[in-house]
Amino acid sequence: MPDDSLAALTAEVRAFADERDWARFHSPRNLAMALSVEANELLELYLWCADDGPQPLHPARQPKVADEAADVLMCLLNFADRAGIDLAEALRTKLMEAERKYPADQVRGKALKYDEY
Amino acid sequence: MPDDSLAALTAEVRAFADERDWARFHSPRNLAMALSVEANELLELYLWCADDGPQPLHPARQPKVADEAADVLMCLLNFADRAGIDLAEALRTKLMEAERKYPADQVRGKALKYDEY
Amino acid sequence: MPDDSLAALTAEVRAFADERDWARFHSPRNLAMALSVEANELLELYLWCADDGPQPLHPARQPKVADEAADVLMCLLNFADRAGIDLAEALRTKLMEAERKYPADQVRGKALKYDEY
């Protein structure tokens, strides 16, 4: 089975950029911009549903979803690599904080995770 | 060393949502929206530099970078999980296509990856 | 009745930045980043509906909608001002092209405006 560790995937993404001498365009700021752009190319695939329910994706768009999601991951791995962030550790820190902030028995079924406005 | 495979991280993120019965808010469309929102919270940390070079990040913002990057990863893992996408496979497919599209010896040092306008 | 022309609103937004000497942060690139960030602060208000229809906005979020939309307009006016764009003219050019591209009698009621994938 192929290696799906963040370390292995990051090494592959980094090698791709290094072979093309593209690292110099890869400042964290540039990569943060690119991450937003790629996230929105993914979002675009979900535009213009009639908004009265979770319509199935337009068939012509289905094959593009994996492609755009991969672009987001590529940007995110490049960003974390250049910004010196351990994504797995950051994610687990985040989950631990969220466990404390949103105790399962108090928030079950409520979309209040963003309701602290 | 902790497991940094996408499979392990996805399982942790899914367990967190399941314990809170939040999966029902996690349609692919909603998660694609959330992914853009989180990517822009990361981007916000890089705003309002003077744009005459890669300024160091404002010190008060530094600790937030890992935190916001983790939010992006959490959304992306949730999205791929709900949309039925194998992110590692999609990334490697993408890299193989990009190898063909941008041969290293022809594009070295040129930012032309997005210049096909 | 207050003047709602783009020219008048742009002049007010520009005066605000000039009085604070903020114009030097207002490169088109920085303002394009800010525009995305502000658009996503607006989008955040619509997150985490159950996605089975156009739910009413959470009441606590309602007063924020006008506020965030105003931020988007402020960024857009600043951007156009610095990039030397006549927004009203650009919009009318766009509408004329769209009239040709999507003849009303052929596209009525179809969400195909983005279906050229």
Next chain:
Amino acid sequence: MPDDSLAALTAEVRAFADERDWARFHSPRNLAMALSVEANELLELYLWCADDGPQPLHPARQPKVADEAADVLMCLLNFADRAGIDLAEALRTKLMEAERKYPADQVRGKALKYDEY
């Protein structure tokens, strides 16, 4: 001189959608998504500069700037129209609050408008 009031521009944008019966796709949530997507198509034009200064835009991208900015305005006008927001009033309210929050003589030349992290 053509009318550049928000009221006139909104009326033109609304007529375009009405003639195509597209209003039913224009829920505020859908339009907020579209606004983010359009803002990122604009942002994409500024990607992959070397980040060591405000490089001139790639010449091939220049003509697209006005076009993408017009798309953002069209979305924003549609959004405000459907969400029942008076954009000019909201902008002026915002500017008045900002005048109080960032007194010109205290913040001149400092990029601290977002430094309250």
